Amino acid sequence: MKDAIVLYPSPGMGHLISMVELAKLILTHHPTFSMTLIIHTPPSNQTVETSQQIATTTAKYIATLEFELPRLHIPSVHRFLQTLSETSKVKAFVIDFFCDAAFQVSTNLNIPTYYYFTTSGGGLSHFLYLPTLHRNPDSESNPGQPVSVPGLPPDIPPPAQDRTSEISKKFLETSTHMAESSGVVVNTFELLESRALRAIMDGLCLPGKRTPPVFPVGPVISTAENSDKEDENGYSVGRNGYGLENSGHRFLWVVRDSPNEEKEKEKGLDEILPEGFIKRTRNRGLVVKRWAPQVAVLSHDSVGGFVTHCGWNSVLEAICAGVPMVAWPLYAEQRLNRVLLVEEMKLALPVDESEDGFVSSAELEKRVRELMESERGREVRERVKLMRDGAKAAMDAGGSSLAALTELTQLWKQS
Numbered sequence: 001m002k003d004a005i006v007l008y009p010s011p012g013m014g015h016l017i018s019m020v021e022l023a024k025l026i027l028t029h030h031p032t033f034s035m036t037l038i039i040h041t042p043p044s045n046q047t048v049e050t051s052q053q054i055a056t057t058t059a060k061y062i063a064t065l066e067f068e069l070p071r072l073h074i075p076s077v078h079r080f081l082q083t084l085s086e087t088s089k090v091k092a093f094v095i096d097f098f099c100d101a102a103f104q105v106s107t108n109l110n111i112p113t114y115y116y117f118t119t120s121g122g123g124l125s126h127f128l129y130l131p132t133l134h135r136n137p138d139s140e141s142n143p144g145q146p147v148s149v150p151g152l153p154p155d156i157p158p159p160a161q162d163r164t165s166e167i168s169k170k171f172l173e174t175s176t177h178m179a180e181s182s183g184v185v186v187n188t189f190e191l192l193e194s195r196a197l198r199a200i201m202d203g204l205c206l207p208g209k210r211t212p213p214v215f216p217v218g219p220v221i222s223t224a225e226n227s228d229k230e231d232e233n234g235y236s237v238g239r240n241g242y243g244l245e246n247s248g249h250r251f252l253w254v255v256r257d258s259p260n261e262e263k264e265k266e267k268g269l270d271e272i273l274p275e276g277f278i279k280r281t282r283n284r285g286l287v288v289k290r291w292a293p294q295v296a297v298l299s300h301d302s303v304g305g306f307v308t309h310c311g312w313n314s315v316l317e318a319i320c321a322g323v324p325m326v327a328w329p330l331y332a333e334q335r336l337n338r339v340l341l342v343e344e345m346k347l348a349l350p351v352d353e354s355e356d357g358f359v360s361s362a363e364l365e366k367r368v369r370e371l372m373e374s375e376r377g378r379e380v381r382e383r384v385k386l387m388r389d390g391a392k393a394a395m396d397a398g399g400s401s402l403a404a405l406t407e408l409t410q411l412w413k414q415s
């Protein structure tokens with residue numbers, strides 16, 4: 001019988017790309033495994049509005065859908081795993097945390113089940129610690145207050161969702177299953193997040209419980225050659241164009257329009273951007289609609305900084321290209337990523353929101369100038385180059401990530 005590994009990604013781009021790259025990484029080093037990915041088609045016509053505040057609400061709605069879709073597919077996933085087991089030895093079932101509905105299915109079939117955590121080690125500390133936070137009477141009496149998590153800087157942003165909400169219950173349940181799983185593969189590397197990883201491995205994030213084995217195998221990212229794909233989600237931030245314009249620096253801006261455009265007519269850049277913007281910035285700015293080959297762009301020598309929404313794949317891609325960041329989070333765990341990038345890793349400068357929750361153009365201008373012109377910007381630039389070299393070393397022979405991958409695949413081979 002062939003040794004099979006089944007991977008079950010969530011369909012969101014940031015999750016899917018990462019899991020496909022993980023499959024490729026495993027195959028490169030261990031070509032004897034047969035790899036299968038279960039991919040669902042995401043529902044269409046998701047409603048995504050255009051302000052940051054609405055983006056947060058919408059992201060919660062999408063997150064609920066992301067948990068719901070795999071639940072609807074439980075019977076087919078069950079059938080598939082059963083059928084595959086007749087001809088192959090299924091050594092591992094590796095699931096995205098949004099695919100938690102499948103945990104019970106594979107566990108009942110006695111298939112070792114692993115989670116692939118597509119965001120940071122700091123995010124994993126937080127995620128595993130959720131049930132402990134939830135039980136803490138302080139967080140009950142102070143909802144919305146910053147929280148303390150082992151291995152993370154003090155006072156990190158609290159979970160965005162209300163603790164009594166459906167989504168919050170899903171996160172809690174998934175966190176509990178993750179703690180019971182055969183292991184967690186995480187897209188980070190030791191040098192980048194040694195403190196958070198140490199806290200997890202020392203059992204501090206699951207006090208009084210078993211901590212599953214953790215395998216930091218990152219950075220798992222796509223390469224410049226295959227990064228030219230389309231994505232359907234995104235947010236337009238037209239008024240912040242003034243911040244870029246006034247910074248005086250050359251720029252490439254990838255502008256997302258609301259997916260509502262499918263229902264309305266396709267908006268031109270002139271309708272999205274500040275009046276006269278393209279004309280005024282013609283000689284030093286390039287605006288691209290919807291999608292750019294991000295990895296290829298980041299790898300270009302002339303790129304001096306990256307204003308990013310702090311999606312974890314984007315963060316790792318910037319690190320691997322040695323590009324310092326300006327951190328402008330929008331939703332999901334991105335506010336936590338900003339704290340990690342700015343305070344813990346010192347690889348980014350923060351963009352701070354005003355009291356109304358929006359980012360002013362003056363703030364963006366200030367941060368872009370700071371990154372490109374100041375001593376603090378120079379320090380961040382130097383540090384990101386060191387981390388780029390550390391990322392490469394982690395994936396090379398003798399590196400920490402390759403060692404973690406070998407440990408994981410040895411477990412699979414021996415089981």
Ligand SMILES: O=c1ccn([C@@H]2O[C@H](COP(=O)(O)OP(=O)(O)O[C@H]3O[C@H](CO)[C@@H](O)[C@H](O)[C@H]3O)[C@@H](O)[C@H]2O)c(=O)[nH]1
Nearest residue numbers: 013014015118119254291292293294311312313314332333
């Ligand atoms: O114009 C574009 C825009 C994106 N990308 C690529 O698309 C991916 C985007 O991934 P990521 O940066 O992680 O963003 P999201 O798709 O928003 O990621 C989701 O998944 C991540 C991993 O779990 C989380 O960190 C985020 O908060 C969550 O929104 C990256 O590989 C980018 O290179 C492009 O190539 N061109």
